[in-house]
Amino acid sequence: MGLLETTITGRKRRSSHAHVVAELGSGIVSGSIAEGSILPGDADLTLRFGVSRTVLREAMKTLAAKRLVEPKAKVGTRVLGSxxxxFFDADVLGWRCDAGLDQEFVEHLATIRMTLEPAAAAAAATQASSDDIAALYAIAARFDDLSHTPETIAKVDLDFHLAIARMSGNPFMRSASGLIEAALAISFKLSSPAASPETIEEIATNHLRIAHAIALRDPEKATVAMRHVIEAGKDRIAVHLTK
Incomplete structure (x- = not known):
């Protein structure tokens, strides 16, 4: 279950491993578990979470892979700073969003999207097959529906941007999909374009412009069109945060 879906549905993963990872991970990212602190020992944590030592060890490995903690011999497991x-990890992004949003975080997210997604659109303009382009147009057409809810338009938006990442042919672009999901999850929570018929029409037009540029095999136009979409989304969120 991806970040956008969990934001929409409110459902969380329920396995013992996922529970431990989420409780400790979200505590670290929110600051309720202080950076530089040493986590309680295995005995205390297994008792707290009601899990086996095996489950706890696997959870700690997961948190270490996300660079939230670091085991230290004869010291314990130290909490790392931000x-x-x-931040390319979907869970870390999700916990950061849950901890509260601010303009600086939104700016940072938009900046990294500006680095990656216009390049993906430019690559798609040269790499995409005819079938890819037809599929992209089909997704773009789904934006044009004035009955959209925040949930439905967010799903279309995600499908569109992930399709371009795949069409780029660059595996690193596809691996950055968590950033796209985080941005759309924020939009869903704060400033969905489904708020009015005008913004639905605007987002439909803007995404269709990207599809047209890719179909024309024009990397420069694809880059400009993608930048415009990212800027427009950032501006909508910024307006909400400054209210």
């Missing part, structure tokens, strides 16, 4: 966290 400069170490893997």
């Amino acid at each position: 400069e170490s966290w893997n």
